[in-house]
Amino acid sequence: MRTKILVTGGAGFLGSHLCEKLLGFGHEVICLDNFFTGDKKNILHLMSDPYFEVLRHDIASPIELEIDQIYNLACPASPVHYQFDPVKTTKTSVLGAINVLDLANRLKIPVLQASTSEIYGDPEVHPQPESYCGNVNTLGPRACYDEGKRCAETLFFDYKRQYDLDIKVIRIFNTYGPRMHPNDGRVISNFIVKALKGEDLEIYGEGSQTRSFCYVDDLIDGMIKMMETGSHITGPINLGNPGEFTILQLANRVIELTESRSKLIYKDLPQDDPLKRKPDISLAKSTLFWQPSIELDEGLRKTISYFETILSD
Ligand code: NAD
Ligand code: UDP
Numbered sequence: 001m002r003t004k005i006l007v008t009g010g011a012g013f014l015g016s017h018l019c020e021k022l023l024g025f026g027h028e029v030i031c032l033d034n035f036f037t038g039d040k041k042n043i044l045h046l047m048s049d050p051y052f053e054v055l056r057h058d059i060a061s062p063i064e065l066e067i068d069q070i071y072n073l074a075c076p077a078s079p080v081h082y083q084f085d086p087v088k089t090t091k092t093s094v095l096g097a098i099n100v101l102d103l104a105n106r107l108k109i110p111v112l113q114a115s116t117s118e119i120y121g122d123p124e125v126h127p128q129p130e131s132y133c134g135n136v137n138t139l140g141p142r143a144c145y146d147e148g149k150r151c152a153e154t155l156f157f158d159y160k161r162q163y164d165l166d167i168k169v170i171r172i173f174n175t176y177g178p179r180m181h182p183n184d185g186r187v188i189s190n191f192i193v194k195a196l197k198g199e200d201l202e203i204y205g206e207g208s209q210t211r212s213f214c215y216v217d218d219l220i221d222g223m224i225k226m227m228e229t230g231s232h233i234t235g236p237i238n239l240g241n242p243g244e245f246t247i248l249q250l251a252n253r254v255i256e257l258t259e260s261r262s263k264l265i266y267k268d269l270p271q272d273d274p275l276k277r278k279p280d281i282s283l284a285k286s287t288l289f290w291q292p293s294i295e296l297d298e299g300l301r302k303t304i305s306y307f308e309t310i311l312s313d
Helices: 013-024 086-107 143-163 187-197 216-227 247-258 282-288 296-312
Strands: 004-008 028-033 052-056 069-072 111-116 167-172 201-204 210-212 237-239 244-246 264-267
Touching: 004 013, 004 086, 013 028, 013 216, 069 086, 069 216, 086 111, 086 143, 111 143, 111 216, 143 167, 167 216, 187 201, 187 247, 187 296, 201 247, 210 247, 216 237, 216 282, 237 282, 244 247, 247 296
Parallel strands: 004 028, 004 069, 028 052, 069 111, 111 167, 167 237, 201 264
Antiparallel strands: 210 244
């Protein structure tokens, strides 16, 4: 019997890679998406697989399905997208969590939450271990996402305590790769698209803020490993690549790898933009025997070649 797996947000960047990988393992996959930031093009190549189904649905509304596992990824992830309709973002995170948890609880099946490093806000502890409770401004423009995701974690752990549900929470750090939306405003897609078009790359602030970038294939491996653990493993577990770069270093790498003549220009730093971010992945190493293997340059090359293809279409 094939395992029937629900992937919410399955038409998005990470969700489409996850659906593809799960189908490749011989599972049956239901991709649920409202197509807010997802795109049918991301899953077009999966449509001919008889074990792949697409369901247009908003996860903020309840849903009844018969399935064996749930990966909950439905939520816009880029600051530009999640700040577009902040009330909706919180609803997606919080009501979406309640809906997948209720579904999982009725069926008594495992459910994985795609949480985020944004849980840590603008961190005062560096690198960030899972035990760090974070430094989030509840009132700022990022709060709809950060607090929505924090509340979703709370719900997951309360369903565990109250109903003994098999929950899995991963905290994803900045992940990049093919199928990122070219206009989603995230730094890697922005820089690559602008470099390929020969436009100026915009550095917000002085570019001294840091991020740690994980290539999508590594991340998806970790996510599936987490789902495959026994019910005693709940997380939260950080998944990300600890290689840390300033935004200025990233811009220069992208310019070099694309052999672009683009220049750097400086813009204001957005409010509450975290100054540094780097995962402590000790727990992922010891619990999941997982660590990323794709270095930034290699991942950037693959991502650049994806954007070259879609920009020439
Ligand atoms: P994405 O925007 O490409 O994908 C999100 C998907 O969810 C899209 O297909 C979108 O249409 C769908 N969606 C949004 N609201 C929905 C709703 N109400 N109902 C149904 N579908 C809805 O983003 P992504 O980078 O693939 O992120 C996927 C998940 O991983 C998100 O939950 C995000 O918070 C989390 N995450 C991603 C990163 C990253 O760096 N990519 C980092 C941390 C956490
Ligand atoms: N950033 C930038 N130029 C851009 C896009 C982003 O300098 O065109 C910066 C942004 O201010 C942040 C970092 O790059 O410090 C990462 O931004 P992103 O939106 O990708 O993700 P975040 O980690 O902030 O959610």
